[in-house]
Amino acid sequence: MKIMHGRNSSFVFDGSIILRPTAILIFFVFSFILSSCSLSSDDPCIRESEVLVEDTDAAASDLDVPKNSYSDLSIPTEIIKILDTYYIVDCYHDQVIYNDNLRDPLEEWKVLTSEMSRGHTIAGDGRVYLVDDTENERIMVFQRVGDKYVFSQEFTGITGRPHYIIYDEDSSTFYVWCSVSGQMYLMKRRDDDRVFISAVKTVTELAGVYVRSFTIMDGDIYFVSGNCSIIQADLDSFDVKERYPVPDTMAGMVQITRIDGEYYITVSTDANWDQDYATIIRCVSLKDLAEGKYEDIYSNFIGGGTPYYITSFDGAYYMTEHRIPGHSVWRFNICDGNIVAETLY
Numbered sequence: 001m002k003i004m005h006g007r008n009s010s011f012v013f014d015g016s017i018i019l020r021p022t023a024i025l026i027f028f029v030f031s032f033i034l035s036s037c038s039l040s041s042d043d044p045c046i047r048e049s050e051v052l053v054e055d056t057d058a059a060a061s062d063l064d065v066p067k068n069s070y071s072d073l074s075i076p077t078e079i080i081k082i083l084d085t086y087y088i089v090d091c092y093h094d095q096v097i098y099n100d101n102l103r104d105p106l107e108e109w110k111v112l113t114s115e116m117s118r119g120h121t122i123a124g125d126g127r128v129y130l131v132d133d134t135e136n137e138r139i140m141v142f143q144r145v146g147d148k149y150v151f152s153q154e155f156t157g158i159t160g161r162p163h164y165i166i167y168d169e170d171s172s173t174f175y176v177w178c179s180v181s182g183q184m185y186l187m188k189r190r191d192d193d194r195v196f197i198s199a200v201k202t203v204t205e206l207a208g209v210y211v212r213s214f215t216i217m218d219g220d221i222y223f224v225s226g227n228c229s230i231i232q233a234d235l236d237s238f239d240v241k242e243r244y245p246v247p248d249t250m251a252g253m254v255q256i257t258r259i260d261g262e263y264y265i266t267v268s269t270d271a272n273w274d275q276d277y278a279t280i281i282r283c284v285s286l287k288d289l290a291e292g293k294y295e296d297i298y299s300n301f302i303g304g305g306t307p308y309y310i311t312s313f314d315g316a317y318y319m320t321e322h323r324i325p326g327h328s329v330w331r332f333n334i335c336d337g338n339i340v341a342e343t344l345y
Helices: 021-035 056-061 286-291
Strands: 011-013 016-018 076-082 085-090 095-099 110-113 122-124 128-133 138-145 148-155 162-168 173-178 183-189 195-202 214-217 220-223 229-234 240-245 252-259 262-269 279-283 306-313 316-322 329-335 338-343
Touching: 056 138, 056 148, 076 122, 076 306, 076 316, 110 128, 110 138, 110 148, 122 162, 128 162, 128 173, 138 162, 148 195, 162 214, 173 214, 214 252, 229 286, 240 286, 252 306, 262 306, 279 286
Parallel strands: none
Antiparallel strands: 011 016, 076 085, 085 095, 095 110, 122 128, 128 138, 138 148, 162 173, 173 183, 183 195, 214 220, 220 229, 229 240, 252 262, 262 279, 306 316, 316 329, 329 338
């Protein structure tokens, strides 16, 4: 869906508000200020956050954890497993829910937080968990105490709609991507479980472009198309190394996942933000996309919806989907190139 009103209009893509053009200038200024910060070798922190809770054990003992009150999901964006727990980001219900199995009905899941607006992802290292509160432009930090989650820190003013978070075990770093500012916040956890921002990286040409996610592969970072090109950049410097043009019909990509040497790409819209072009494709090389050398594989699922993020755990792959009631979370495997899929929720 696309809504425009006047020269300084806001936009709505995939049900999410995109900031008006005048705000893009703010993104550039903010990026310049942050990228100009010099870091001393003995103090890598460039930004602390407000600490909401000092004694998390005491807070957990007083915490009443509600059960999920919905029997369905409203535009779920991510399902993920961290250690022994499963999490679903239920975007349009403005909540993250969790459970210890995938068999229970949704009403048996617990609510980690409902103090968010259109969040998209959660990531954790087993001790701290970060949630992007997209429309409120903040990052929420939770500490796990037993089977409860204490909201212990918040980073406000994360301009550019924080939209996608992963935890990279190799570098012990949380990568937090802002979908329209071209900025990546790198966050780390101290031994006392306090999280801080250690760096901010910028891909200047993606400022003002709606980019829903990134993928770290082989020491590089790949950003899905938001302007008709997938961008490959160096993971350390974020310098662009290569661009892979894509057809207008798949310009509004969601995510790239590599499975068995092939690239699986979920697509939300075409270049004109039309969700009727939503699909899933796969290809051997990203260079093949511009030449139309790819396979549309959405028919292996129900088709007709909007596939979103793909994750992997428990020996299978999982995908969230919206616009189709009753087909919100899929589990699938690849057997000799064939896709075997089933609906979970």
